[in-house]
Structure formats: structure tokens, C-alpha cells
Amino acid sequence: MAKLAFTKSKAFYDQYFRNPNPDKKSTHYCPGCGHGNVHKFIAEALEDFEVVDRSIIISPVGCSVFAYYYFDTGNIQAAHGRAAAVATGIKRTHPHSIVISYQGDGDLAAIGTAELIHAANRGENITIIFINNAIYGMTGGQMAPTTLIGQRTTTTPRGRDVHNEGFPIRVCEMLNSLEAPVYLERVSLHDTKHRAKARMAVRKAIKNQIDGKGFSLVEVLSPCPSGWKMDPVDSIKWIEQEMTKVFPLGVFRDKSKEVESFHFEKPQLPADQITDALGLSQLKVQHFEQSKPEEKYRNPGIKAAGFGGQGILLLGVALAQAGMLEGYQVSWIPSYGPEMRGGTANCHVHISEQPIGSPLVAFPDVLIAMNRPSLERFQNDVKEGGLIIYDSSLIDIEPSRQDVEIMPIPATRMADELGNTRIANMVVLGAYIGYTNALNKETVLATLDTIISRKRLIDINRQAIEKGYEFGYEMKQKASGK
Amino acid sequence: MAKELLKGNYAVVKGAILAGCRNYFGYPITPASEIAEAAAYYMPLVGGTFIQAESEVAAINMLYGAVSGGIRSMTASSSPGISLKQEGISYAAGAELPIVVVDIVRGGPGLGNIAPEQSDYNQIVKGGGHGNYKNIVLAPNSAQEMCDLTMLAFDLAFKYRNPAFILSDGFIGQMMEPVEFPEPRTDFPREDWALYGDAESKKNLISSIYLDPDELEEHNRKLQRKYQEIEENEVRYEEYHLDDAKFVLMGYGIVSRMLRSAVDTLRKEGLKVGMLRPLTLFPFPKKQIKELADRGAAFFVSEMSNGQMVDDVRLATELKVPVYFYGRMGGNVPTTEALIEQIKIYYQKS
Numbered sequence: 116m117a118k119l120a121f122t123k124s125k126a127f128y129d130q131y132f133r134n135p136n137p138d139k140k141s142t143h144y145c146p147g148c149g150h151g152n153v154h155k156f157i158a159e160a161l162e163d164f165e166v167v168d169r170s171i172i173i174s175p176v177g178c179s180v181f182a183y184y185y186f187d188t189g190n191i192q193a194a195h196g197r198a199a200a201v202a203t204g205i206k207r208t209h210p211h212s213i214v215i216s217y218q219g220d221g222d223l224a225a226i227g228t229a230e231l232i233h234a235a236n237r238g239e240n241i242t243i244i245f246i247n248n249a250i251y252g253m254t255g256g257q258m259a260p261t262t263l264i265g266q267r268t269t270t271t272p273r274g275r276d277v278h279n280e281g282f283p284i285r286v287c288e289m290l291n292s293l294e295a296p297v298y299l300e301r302v303s304l305h306d307t308k309h310r311a312k313a314r315m316a317v318r319k320a321i322k323n324q325i326d327g328k329g330f331s332l333v334e335v336l337s338p339c340p341s342g343w344k345m346d347p348v349d350s351i352k353w354i355e356q357e358m359t360k361v362f363p364l365g366v367f368r369d370k371s372k373e374v375e376s377f378h379f380e381k382p383q384l385p386a387d388q389i390t391d392a393l394g395l396s397q398l399k400v401q402h403f404e405q406s407k408p409e410e411k412y413r414n415p416g417i418k419a420a421g422f423g424g425q426g427i428l429l430l431g432v433a434l435a436q437a438g439m440l441e442g443y444q445v446s447w448i449p450s451y452g453p454e455m456r457g458g459t460a461n462c463h464v465h466i467s468e469q470p471i472g473s474p475l476v477a478f479p480d481v482l483i484a485m486n487r488p489s490l491e492r493f494q495n496d497v498k499e500g501g502l503i504i505y506d507s508s509l510i511d512i513e514p515s516r517q518d519v520e521i522m523p524i525p526a527t528r529m530a531d532e533l534g535n536t537r538i539a540n541m542v543v544l545g546a547y548i549g550y551t552n553a554l555n556k557e558t559v560l561a562t563l564d565t566i567i568s569r570k571r572l573i574d575i576n577r578q579a580i581e582k583g584y585e586f587g588y589e590m591k592q593k594a595s596g597k
Numbered sequence: 598m599a600k601e602l603l604k605g606n607y608a609v610v611k612g613a614i615l616a617g618c619r620n621y622f623g624y625p626i627t628p629a630s631e632i633a634e635a636a637a638y639y640m641p642l643v644g645g646t647f648i649q650a651e652s653e654v655a656a657i658n659m660l661y662g663a664v665s666g667g668i669r670s671m672t673a674s675s676s677p678g679i680s681l682k683q684e685g686i687s688y689a690a691g692a693e694l695p696i697v698v699v700d701i702v703r704g705g706p707g708l709g710n711i712a713p714e715q716s717d718y719n720q721i722v723k724g725g726g727h728g729n730y731k732n733i734v735l736a737p738n739s740a741q742e743m744c745d746l747t748m749l750a751f752d753l754a755f756k757y758r759n760p761a762f763i764l765s766d767g768f769i770g771q772m773m774e775p776v777e778f779p780e781p782r783t784d785f786p787r788e789d790w791a792l793y794g795d796a797e798s799k800k801n802l803i804s805s806i807y808l809d810p811d812e813l814e815e816h817n818r819k820l821q822r823k824y825q826e827i828e829e830n831e832v833r834y835e836e837y838h839l840d841d842a843k844f845v846l847m848g849y850g851i852v853s854r855m856l857r858s859a860v861d862t863l864r865k866e867g868l869k870v871g872m873l874r875p876l877t878l879f880p881f882p883k884k885q886i887k888e889l890a891d892r893g894a895a896f897f898v899s900e901m902s903n904g905q906m907v908d909d910v911r912l913a914t915e916l917k918v919p920v921y922f923y924g925r926m927g928g929n930v931p932t933t934e935a936l937i938e939q940i941k942i943y944y945q946k947s
């Protein structure tokens with residue numbers, strides 16, 4: 116171990132103080148290993164482009180897990196395979212930083228394939244340096260996704276067999292099918308000329324990022340004498356003779372001249388703009404008079420139920436919203452658990468003078484039933500002395516309960532008369548408050564601005580509430596013999 | 598300040614942004630998708646970033662990268678997605694990164710269903726990922742607390758450089774209640790451990806690797822000291838009618854709402870019941886439980902699970918008093934009425 120010393124670039128530490136090895140000048144890589152060369156290319160480029168201080172290098176899991184021993188830049192050590200995702204996170208956080216994800220073939224092309232492909236496909240403005248040594252170096256020479264057919268590793272002791280292990284993955288070719296990548300090149304370290312090319316490729320991949328061009332990846336065919344159980348000289352030969360056959364060298368993609376520069380901005384907004392953006396400054400502190408219903412209509416637990424599409428949930432939201440405006444405690448919850456079955460839409464609303472415990476309404480004071488299954492299913496849960504309101508234009512039976520108040524209302528027919536079947540929910544809502552005075556009509560009408568997103572529909576909803584209200588009010592007068 | 602009626606899931610996002618969160622990374626999953634949707638809508642409006650990641654694994658690692666940059670950032674998911682994130686959470690714990698994660702728990706195991714459960718207690722409070730670490734875990738029980746505790750999660754995460762969780766469920770996420778929002782926080786100090794892409798911060802290393810056994814042990818001891826400090830300073834809970842209670846109801850999140858109603862009803866009938874509701878699941882209100890147990894109070898724990906928090910309650914009582922359990926699973930919610938029935942049975946026994 117630890118033979119190769121770098122000619123020092125300013126992007127390297129003078130002394131590798133993080134290396135526990137007493138020798139603070141040498142790297143932890145084996146003799147003849149390609150990692151050191153590539154580190155050097157990166158360091159030189161960062162120095163030449165004067166971006167050392169703003170660079171952040173992601174060390175992977177693999178032999179280069181300790182890349183951070185060497186680079187005098189910001190450093191993040193990532194989980195196995197996740198470097199491209201980590202790079203995405205820091206780059207998006209500090210877009211001015213120069214982020215380099217340095218990864219081996221196991222890290223990048225096996226466990227981290229998804230992160231790689233999607234970072235590439237998003238066109239993240241990062242640089243990935245991919246060391247393809249056709250083996251898992253760090254863990255002792257197991258098969259990599261890039262291991263050649265027939266190549267012996269500790270987990271392909273008889274050689275990689277296509278029937279059992281498939282074929283070597285060609286990363287550049289694979290990424291080249293995507294739209295977003297800007298620069299993809301495969302280079303090799305097997306002789307001086309190719310090393311010079313590799314050096315230029317690394318530079319370009321970094322320069323692209325500085326210029327805001329987008330995703331660049333350089334794949335480096337790199338020797339791993341220890342993993343391959345060869346001496347450094349044979350390793351170089353093996354790259355030239357075997358690896359380059361399977362992994363042809365060259366530029367697969369270069370759009371760096373065509374694409375426009377793009378840099379994300381992360382403006383820091385002042386407080387008032389944040390509240391605006393969240394829609395909080397529009398919230399008005401409104402004071403609505405609290406309704407004064409009869410004792411039996413106070414603090415109602417309401418269950419509203421019907422078909423999906425009848426606006427049941429919105430009816431509930433209007434009740435809760437109006438309750439809130441009148442200063443009550445309120446809660447709203449859509450159907451839960453077993454109630455979710457059967458294609459009905461239900462919601463539970465509490466309007467209360469006291470803090471609300473359970474938001475569920477298992478035993479309602481008020482049941483609003485907009486279809487027959489809802490009436491049949493829930494009428495027996497209504498509390499004694501409670502109230503059942505049901506849409507008599509859709510429900511052809513009558514509630515069987517004798518111990519509750521009952522208000523049939525032809526809500527759908529009334530809605531049709533107003534010109535829109537879908538506002539039957541608001542007719543019923545109006546009828547409920549007309550009958551009980553649980554909330555003031557003005558308050559309920561005031562909720563429409565908030566709960567109806569299509570402004571042109573507000574008026575017809577208002578009419579529906581008014582009409583329902585009249586109906587409910589009259590029913591109550593009749594019921595109390597006035 | 599004015600109130601807004603909104604769902605717990607939305608309150609999380611607004612609270613997060615008010616607390617200074619500017620990055621959201623997530624993968625859709627019911628019943629947490631609304632958090633992603635709200636973040637997708639609001640983040641760009643406040644100069645923040647939203648990325649729909651390719652998986653929960655990617656999302657948690659984007660978060661790892663983003664928080665390395667010292668900026669408040671979050672992810673949210675639901676149970677199966679949280680299982681996938683566990684590796685990344687362990688890395689964040691090891692690297693002492695203040696990530697904030699929201700778990701809107703659904704029914705399990707496996708694909709289970711999308712209905713609310715509380716069956717992630719063990720995987721969040723007890724670890725779930727590898728190694729000797731703990732998350733700070735906050736358990737809201739209302740839309741207001743979805744906002745408030747999310748904000749607190751960021752503060753605690755950064756105070757202790759530790760992952761912080763919101764452990765909630767589909768029920769609270771879906772529930773609409775009035776929420777009062779505080780003023781946005783805007784100025785945050787530079788974190789001396791973080792990477793800002795500049796000369797001053799480049800000395801920093803974000804890493805969880807300690808090759809030397811002694812060093813790793815020392816790192817772990819430091820983490821344990823931190824957890825102890827959190828236990829000493831950050832326990833939060835709500836007491837309800839505990840003064841003279843001889844029977845203590847315990848539950849967190851949505852169940853505590855039913856328990857509160859149960860206390861009201863049972864008190865009217867003359868039963869001496871009260872409720873202790875943990876807002877922090879780690880740190881857990883052990884001391885408070887022990888004091889009640891020393892006083893001879895029996896305990897009744899209800900969870901939407903097979904009984905996970907109840908183990909911690911039993912430990913805290915040092916097994917001196919009976920601890921009864923009533924749980925529902927699969928998305929069934931214990932109703933107040935069912936709880937009252939159960940409580941009465943055990944109340945008689947104790």
C-alpha cells in the first residue's frame with residue numbers, strides 16, 4: 116500500500132492529516148492503482164479553474180472512500196451508491212459550489228444505478244468521475260457489473276458466465292440514450308497518450324459545471340492490480356487488450372457548445388414575502404357573531420355522507436370553516452378505516468365550544484344523508500333526540516327512527532331548479548343551519564370565497580345556501596307548530 | 598393572528614417553510630403525498646427547492662447532501678418509504694446531520710394498506726437503521742401541532758445536530774383544523790460544521806466513518822452523551838386530570854384525542870382517570886411515568902399497533918404497577934366508546 120505520492124496541486128492537502136497512517140505524504144492506494152492518477156487530474160483542474168475553495172467532493176464507498184484524505188476542498192462521504200443523490204442535494208443547496216461525485220463501478224453501476232440514471236436524466240449540473248476497474252477493489256475482488264465475460268473474480272471463480280451474471284454494463288452508452296446529459300466520455304489510463312486524454316476529459320467535465328452546462332460524466336478505465344491479481348505492468352496491458360474491446364473509448368456525447376448556461380438561484384426572501392407566498396397574509400382576522408342555537412343544537416357532532424361527487428366533503432369543510440369564523444373549536448375529517456369501503460364519501464365535523472377530543476363522530480347528533488346507502492348505514496348511530504337530514508329527491512325510503520328529528524329535503528331537485536345538480540350539498544347545508552341556527556347564515560355565506568376555487572360558481576352556491584336556508588327555517592317553524 | 602382551516606399534511610409544509618426549510622426531497626406515497634404536493638407548490642415560491650426523487654433511498658440521500666450545506670431541509674414519507682430511508686437516516690445520525698423526516702404512518706407490514714396505523718413506533722423511536730443511534734421523535738395530535746412540532750423539529754435537529762422525526766399518521770394528516778401560523782424565521786447563523794462551498798467552510802468533512810475501533814467507540818460515546826442531554830432537556834408531554842388520577846391513560850398522536858374524550862366522560866361518572874400524552878417519544882417522559890407509578894397509579898395504553906410504545910411505558914414503571922393495553926390495527930381506529938368500555942374493565946381490576 117501507499118507508494119504513490121502526488122506532485123502537489125493546491126487542491127491537495129500538504130499533509131494528509133486525516134489519514135491515520137503515520138506517513139502523511141502517501142496515499143492509501145495500492146501500487147499501480149488508477150485512483151491516484153485520476154485524483155491528480157481532478158486536483159489540477161480545480162486549481163487551474165480557481166475553484167478549489169468552492170468545490171465539494173463526494174467520496175463514495177469503495178477504495179476511494181478516503182478521497183477526502185487528499186482533497187483540500189469541502190468533503191462529504193456518502194453511503195454506498197448514493198453519491199449522485201448526495202451531490203444533487205448539496206449542489207441544489209449551494210448552486211455556486213462545484214460538486215464532484217467520485218464513484219467506482221460497484222458504487223455507480225450496481226447499487227447506485229438508479230441514483231446515477233436519475234441525476235443524469237434531471238441534467239444535474241454536477242460532474243461524475245466514474246472509475247471503471249471491472250471489479251470490487253475494496254471488498255477484495257468480487258464481481259462488478261462491469262466485470263468482463265469470463266473474468267475471474269472471487270464471486271465468479273469460474274469466470275463471469277453470461278447465463279448466470281449477464282453482460283458487462285456500458286455506462287456511457289446507457290446514459291447516452293437520455294436526453295439531458297451534456298457530456299459523456301470514456302477514457303483510459305493505459306498509456307501516456309491516453310492519460311493525457313483522460314486529463315483533458317476530466318477538465319472538460321469540470322469546466323462544463325463551472326459554466327452551468329449540466330450533467331457531465333467521465334468513465335475512466337482504471338487498473339486495479341490487487342483486485343485483478345496482476346502486476347501493474349500486466350494490468351495496463353489488460354486494459355488495452357481486453358477492457359477497451361468491451362468498453363470502446365471515445366466521446367459519446369458532447370452538447371457543451373450547444374446548451375445554454377443555467378444556474379439555479381436560491382434567493383433569500385424577506386419575512387413578508389414568505390407569508391405572502393404561503394397565502395398567510397391574505398388571511399383576515401374576521402369577527403363573526405356567534406350563533407345562538409337552542410341547547411340541543413349546540414356543540415354538534417355531524418356526519419355527512421353520500422356518493423363521491425356530491426360535494427359531501429366540501430359541505431363539511433364549509434361547516435368547519437364557518438364554525439372557525441364564529442370562534443368555535445372545529446375539526447373535519449374524511450371517512451376513515453372501514454367507512455372508506457363502499458364508494459361513499461363521508462366526513463365528520465365537530466363544532467364545539469370546548470376543545471375537541473376525538474375528531475370522529477361515531478354517534479352523530481346530526482346525520483346528513485345524501486343517498487340511500489348512507490341513510491341505511493348510519494341512521495341507527497344517530498343519538499337519541501338527534502337530527503337526520505336526507506335528500507328526499509334521491510332517497511326513496513324514510514328513516515325508521517322514531518326518536519329523532521327528521522327533515523326530508525328534495526335537495527337535488529331544488530339544485531336542479533337553480534340550474535346545477537352539483538350544488539345540492541349547499542342546499543342541504545343551508546337547510547341545516549336554517550333548521551338549527553347552529554351557525555349564522557352570513558358566516559356560512561362568507562366561507563364561499565375561501566372554499567370555492569372557481570369564482571364564477573360562488574354566486575350559484577350562495578343561492579343554494581339561501582334557498583336551503585329558507586326551506587330549513589320553514590320546516591323548523593312547522594315542526595315547532597309556529 | 599388569523600387562523601387557516603387546513604389539513605395536517607399542509608400544516609407540516611407551511612410550518613417547515615416558516616421554520617426556514619428550503620429544500621424538500623420526496624417520493625410519492627399515500628397518505629404522505631400531500632406533503633410532497635404542497636412542498637412542490639410552495640418551495641419554489643420561497644426560493645426553495647423541490648425534487649421528486651426516484652426513490653425514498655435517493656430522497657434521503659439528497660437530504661443528506663442538502664443538510665451537509667447547513668440549510669434546513671426535509672423529506673416526508675409513509676411507512677414502507679421510511680423502511681427504505683433507514684440506511685440514510687443511520688448515516689445522518691452517524692454524521693450528526695440535522696435532517697428532518699416526517700412519517701405519516703400507514704398500515705403494515707408489507708404493502709399493508711393506506712389507512713392510519715401507529716406501527717412505526719419501533720422503527721423510528723428504537724432506531725430502525727443500523728448502529729447505536731437515536732432520533733428525536735415528536736408526535737403531534739392536531740393540525741396546529743403538525744405545524745408547531747415541525748418547526749420545533751428543525752430547531753431541535755439543529756440544536757443537537759441530530760435527525761428529528763415527526764411521527765404522525767394518515768388520520769392527523771387528513772384532518773382539517775384551524776391553524777395559527779407564527780411569523781417566518783429568516784436569519785439563521787452559519788453552522789460551523791457545514792459546507793457552504795467557500796474557503797471558510799471547506800475544512801469541514803461530513804462523514805460517518807471511523808475506522809479505528811477506539812475512535813468509533815468514542816464517537817458513539819459522544820452520541821450517547823448527546824442523547825442523554827436530550828433526555829434531560831427536551832421531554833415534552835401533556836397532562837390531563839392527572840392530579841388525583843389513580844388510573845393513567847397513555848397514547849400519542851390521534852389516539853390521545855380519543856383518550857381525552859374518554860377522560861371527560863369517565864370523570865363525569867366519577868372515575869379517577871387522567872391522561873399523560875407524550876409529545877416527544879424520544880426523549881420519552883420516563884420520569885413522569887415513574888412518579889405516577891410510584892404513586893401507585895395503574896396505566897392503560899392504547900395504540901393503533903400491536904403495542905409498541907407500551908413496552909417503554911412498562912420499562913418506565915419498572916413493572917411496579919399494572920400496565921394494560923388496548924390496540925387496533927389495520928387502519929381501525931379505537932373509538933372513544935370502545936376505549937371507555939375497555940378502560941372500565943381494567944379500572945375495576947386495578
Ligand SMILES: Cc1ncc(C[n+]2csc(CCOP(=O)(O)OP(=O)(O)O)c2C)c(N)n1
Pocket residue numbers: 176177178179195218219220221222223246248250251252253254259
Ligand atoms: C450497503 C452496502 N453494501 C455493501 C457494502 C460493501 N462494499 C463496500 S465497497 C463495495 C464495492 C466497491 O466497489 P467499487 O465501487 O467498484 O469501488 P472500488 O473499490 O473498486 O474502487 C462494497 C460492495 C457497503 N459498504 N454498503
Ligand code: SF4
Pocket residue numbers: 143144145147148149150178248252253338339340341342
Ligand atoms: S484494490 Fe484496486 S482499486 Fe483498490 S486501491 Fe488497490 S488497486 Fe486500487
